[in-house]
Amino acid sequence: MGRPDGHKLDVLFEPVALGELRLPNRIVMAPMTRHRAATGSLAPHRLNAEYYSQRATAGLIVSEASQISQQGQGYIGTPGIYSEAQIEGWRLVTDAVHAAGGRIVCQLWHVGRMSHVSLQPGGHAPVAPSAIRANAQIYLDSGFADTSVPRALVLAEIPLIVASYKQAAANARRAGFDGVELHGANGYLLDQFMRDGSNRRTDEYGGSVSNRIRFTLEVVEAAVGVWGNGRVGIRIAPTSVEGDMHDSDPQSLFGTLLGSLSSRGLAYVHVVEGTGEVGRDGSGFDFTGMRTLFSGSLIRNNGYSPDLAAAAVGAGGCDAVSFGRPFIANPDLVRRFREGAELNSTDKATVYGGDARGYTDYLPIV
Numbered sequence: 541m542g543r544p545d546g547h548k549l550d551v552l553f554e555p556v557a558l559g560e561l562r563l564p565n566r567i568v569m570a571p572m573t574r575h576r577a578a579t580g581s582l583a584p585h586r587l588n589a590e591y592y593s594q595r596a597t598a599g600l601i602v603s604e605a606s607q608i609s610q611q612g613q614g615y616i617g618t619p620g621i622y623s624e625a626q627i628e629g630w631r632l633v634t635d636a637v638h639a640a641g642g643r644i645v646c647q648l649w650h651v652g653r654m655s656h657v658s659l660q661p662g663g664h665a666p667v668a669p670s671a672i673r674a675n676a677q678i679y680l681d682s683g684f685a686d687t688s689v690p691r692a693l694v695l696a697e698i699p700l701i702v703a704s705y706k707q708a709a710a711n712a713r714r715a716g717f718d719g720v721e722l723h724g725a726n727g728y729l730l731d732q733f734m735r736d737g738s739n740r741r742t743d744e745y746g747g748s749v750s751n752r753i754r755f756t757l758e759v760v761e762a763a764v765g766v767w768g769n770g771r772v773g774i775r776i777a778p779t780s781v782e783g784d785m786h787d788s789d790p791q792s793l794f795g796t797l798l799g800s801l802s803s804r805g806l807a808y809v810h811v812v813e814g815t816g817e818v819g820r821d822g823s824g825f826d827f828t829g830m831r832t833l834f835s836g837s838l839i840r841n842n843g844y845s846p847d848l849a850a851a852a853v854g855a856g857g858c859d860a861v862s863f864g865r866p867f868i869a870n871p872d873l874v875r876r877f878r879e880g881a882e883l884n885s886t887d888k889a890t891v892y893g894g895d896a897r898g899y900t901d902y903l904p905i906v
């Protein structure tokens with residue numbers, strides 16, 4: 541079945557290089573937490589490998605966020621990338637994706653204050669730049685729960701967390717990924733350090749914009765040190781309010797960050813637009829201007845249709861667009877876009893947690 545609108549979307553099916561990553565098309569699968577890691581070990585397993593390999597025709601898959609340490613966990617059932625069992629589990633995933641002709645990077649995650657004492661080592665408080673609780677909820681065995689009050693990291697602990705990121709980047713390499721994406725978006729630890737609503741530190745990691753982006757730049761340097769140039773990306777969400785986040789001047793903060801990231805050998809910057817979970821932005825933040833602030837490749841996200849994505853890529857506003865929710869029920873999303881086929885709808889009850897139902901049983905078109 542041909543698309544009635546002719547070649548309008550063709551630009552999405554052109555190959556592109558994001559650093560050293562070679563994508564056959566511009567349709568990226570956005571990272572999506574699905575809460576289906578093995579109970580106890582929090583290791584990925586065969587079902588996860590099947591799920592990702594079904595989606596291997598994406599230009600690039602960004603894995604669900606994967607905590608770099610137990611301290612970095614904020615929800616039940618999310619996979620880690622810090623133990624041998626988790627590395628072996630991820631190896632199943634990367635082998636399956638590669639066997640199906642795809643590419644996959646691991647999204648490295650530390651939730652910071654978006655956690656709960658019951659998930660933390662020794663039942664201690666979650667850590668954060670400052671002891672400010674997020675007015676937000678996380679997900680536990682017992683259902684949704686308020687986040688716990690965090691404690692502020694002492695200065696001497698910060699290099700240890702950078703070292704955990706570095707170890708996780710090395711683990712991702714051993715697990716056979718094609719690169720890593722640092723989760724700097726949506727109110728987690730990197731974001732908490734960057735925005736002044738959550739960072740009230742008075743040392744060299746707080747106060748001025750250059751101090752607040754220091755931790756992120758150190759993590760970038762550590763990851764690029766492991767992977768070399770062109771295989772590390774970073775995700776940011778300059779105006780997202782998820783996780784009770786805000787900043788007094790996002791334009792200046794993220795403008796400075798993007799300028800500083802330009803010379804660091806990144807594969808790409810992945811930007812989530814908008815103030816919330818869905819839709820176009822109403823914040824006044826200049827997302828289009830990001831193109832001139834960052835000299836490398838750009839992936840844009842949040843609520844894009846294929847038409848909007850093609851327009852953004854066609855106008856030179858980005859190199860690729862990522863799609864999240866449409867990939868849940870449409871493993872062959874790239875083909876469906878190409879052929880103008882209808883999309884399957886998502887069963888909301890099976891998005892988070894569970895088994896194969898609503899995970900690997902959505903069928904491709906034949």
Ligand SMILES: Cc1cc2nc3c(=O)[nH]c(=O)nc-3n(C[C@H](O)[C@H](O)[C@H](O)COP(=O)(O)O)c2cc1C
Pocket residue numbers: 570571572573574603604605647723725726775812817818819841842843844862863864865866891
């Ligand atoms: C089920 C679900 C899980 C998500 N998990 C993550 C995640 O692990 N890491 C992340 O950066 N964003 C996560 N997101 C946000 C998506 O990557 C994406 O930014 C969002 O869905 C908007 O894109 P879309 O309109 O194409 O779905 C998640 C979104 C959904 C729907």
